[in-house]
Amino acid sequence: MALICPSWSYVSNHHSDPDGRIILIWKPHLNITISHQSRQSLTCRVDYPSVPPFYFTAVYAGNTVEERTELWVELLDLHATLNLGSYPWLVRGDFNEIRHPSEHSIPSISQISSPMIDFNSCLHQLEIQDLRYHGEKYTWSNKRPDNPIAKKLDRALINEHWLNSYPRSLAVFHAPDISDHTPCCIEPIRPLPQAGTKPFKFFNYLTLHPDFLKLVAETWVCTESENHSLSQLSVKQKELKSVLKTLNKEKFSDKQKRVSDTNCLFMDAHQQFTRCGGKEMKGSTEGNSDRWTW
Numbered sequence: 001m002a003l004i005c006p007s008w009s010y011v012s013n014h015h016s017d018p019d020g021r022i023i024l025i026w027k028p029h030l031n032i033t034i035s036h037q038s039r040q041s042l043t044c045r046v047d048y049p050s051v052p053p054f055y056f057t058a059v060y061a062g063n064t065v066e067e068r069t070e071l072w073v074e075l076l077d078l079h080a081t082l083n084l085g086s087y088p089w090l091v092r093g094d095f096n097e098i099r100h101p102s103e104h105s106i107p108s109i110s111q112i113s114s115p116m117i118d119f120n121s122c123l124h125q126l127e128i129q130d131l132r133y134h135g136e137k138y139t140w141s142n143k144r145p146d147n148p149i150a151k152k153l154d155r156a157l158i159n160e161h162w163l164n165s166y167p168r169s170l171a172v173f174h175a176p177d178i179s180d181h182t183p184c185c186i187e188p189i190r191p192l193p194q195a196g197t198k199p200f201k202f203f204n205y206l207t208l209h210p211d212f213l214k215l216v217a218e219t220w221v222c223t224e225s226e227n228h229s230l231s232q233l234s235v236k237q238k239e240l241k242s243v244l245k246t247l248n249k250e251k252f253s254d255k256q257k258r259v260s261d262t263n264c265l266f267m268d269a270h271q272q273f274t275r276c277g278g279k280e281m282k283g284s285t286e287g288n289s290d291r292w293t294w
Helices: 065-081 114-126 160-165 204-208 214-220 229-252 254-275 281-287
Strands: 010-013 023-026 031-037 041-047 054-060 089-094 133-135 154-158 170-173 183-185
Touching: 010 031, 010 041, 041 065, 054 065, 065 114, 089 160, 089 183, 154 183, 204 214, 204 229, 214 229
Parallel strands: 054 089, 133 170
Antiparallel strands: 010 023, 031 041, 041 054, 089 154, 170 183
């Protein structure tokens, strides 16, 4: 390392695994404090001038369900021991597990499995979610042209404090080269792109729309699934998210234009009132009433 990058520093988890599965390398202007390491993870605190400090956990999950279960427990213990819920926290690496059947390239994989449920349950308890990203959908492939299989095994996960401290951060999954995994770059500060996934936001004003409860009830009842109850809940939530996005776009978008149009209506009505002395005002406002309602 001294020959390749003379001024850089590094640490690995050789103390926890003879193979050294995880290596962390950083430039001299960063202040890195190692907080924990194991065979499947390495956690550190990162301090950099003029930006909020944060915790970073590098993950390389084992190939077996038993190993990954140990990792989920380990992350939950870390969350409590280091009080990670009070700091910006980024968790990045190969989790060797998908969250949903849609993250598998084979269409026949349609049922959510127990390992998926355990993984999602762990992330829910840790209160972390996927960082906004663009690039490759699948981050691993078996590199077999005759029987190709691809999955999303690599992720960048963040908590609420990270999102508040680095609201424009982005994960970019590049096309793979010789590796069977896609490289991922984290950009903490970046202008919002025109394309890419964005975290879903629920706006309280949607509940004021007269069709809100009806749309929620219809979507919830009509979305049927024969999968496990947790999978069924996930399907219902995804469908409901799409419905609420459409409602927000159709009824609440272009707020500035709506305000401008409303102001023009008011000015027109006021001019008519002035010209006609209020005699035709009632008919005029009734004719435009539809434009004032949902």
